[in-house]
Amino acid sequence: MIVTDYRNLEFYSEVPHAKEVIDFIDGFKKTEMKTGRYDILGDELFAAVSRYDTEPREDRKFESHRKYIDIQIVLDGKEELDWAETSSLKMTDNGFERGDDIAFYDGEALSTVVLGKEQCAVLFPEDGHRPNIMHKEIENVLKIVFKIKK
Numbered sequence: 446m447i448v449t450d451y452r453n454l455e456f457y458s459e460v461p462h463a464k465e466v467i468d469f470i471d472g473f474k475k476t477e478m479k480t481g482r483y484d485i486l487g488d489e490l491f492a493a494v495s496r497y498d499t500e501p502r503e504d505r506k507f508e509s510h511r512k513y514i515d516i517q518i519v520l521d522g523k524e525e526l527d528w529a530e531t532s533s534l535k536m537t538d539n540g541f542e543r544g545d546d547i548a549f550y551d552g553e554a555l556s557t558v559v560l561g562k563e564q565c566a567v568l569f570p571e572d573g574h575r576p577n578i579m580h581k582e583i584e585n586v587l588k589i590v591f592k593i594k595k
Contacts, residue, residue, distance in 0.1 A: 446528050446574070447567040448558050451518050460567055462490045466516055466591050470563075473589065474520070485591075493590045499524045499579035507534050507550035507573040511541060513592040517576060518565035522586035526566055527554035527575035534573045570595070 447457055451470050454463035465485055469492055483492045499522070509531045517526070534552035541548050550573055559580050560566060568574050577586070 446556075446569070446572045448560075449565060449567075451516075451563055451565045454516070454565070454567070457567070459569075460516070461514070461593050462486065465490055466593075469591075470518065470520075470589065489594045491592050493592070494588075495590070496585065496587050497577065499577055499584050499586055502527070502575070502578050505575045505578055506537070507552060507575045508547055509550070509570060509573050510546045510568075510592075511570050511595075512546040513594055514570075515568040515574070516565055516591040516593065517560070517568065517574075518563065518589050518591075519560040520563060520587045520589065522584045523559060523561045523580045524576065524584070524586050524588075525557055525559055525578040525580045527557050527578065528566075528568075529553065529555045529573045531571055531573045 451467060454460050454467055469485055478494060480494045480496055485491055507529065529552055534550035536548055536550050538549040
């Protein structure tokens with residue numbers, strides 16, 4: 446997992462399409478696009494914009510993805526994101542077997558970060574992550590999740 450300000454993404458060679466992600470965020474901030482899916486490079490790179498209320502940690506599950514790298518950026522509000530290597534977690538729902546690009550897990554966090562305004566987490570297939578967790582209190586969050594095909 447990489448945690449950084451979105452403007453620094455181009456400094457990480459491990460992050461494909463960093464320039465396109467930065468350009469999309471800059472454009473989004475100027476136009477205030479609606480929630481939903483935005484194809485940037487088709488299935489190679491797309492963004493899902495959502496607005497939601499954060500939840501207590503016990504209501505959230507760890508997840509991971511195999512086909513896509515996630516870049517999760519919080520533009521408004523604040524949330525916690527737990528991290529653990531998938532090898533340290535117990536799979537409870539193997540969506541991969543159904544052809545989905547998500548599996549869910551139980552387990553303990555090895556690390557927790559707070560994502561605030563314009564901070565992002567880059568999550569690779571080995572990065573189990575539990576997003577959307579309330580930080581001190583329930584808060585409304587505007588987030589973009591970019592999916593980058595591996």
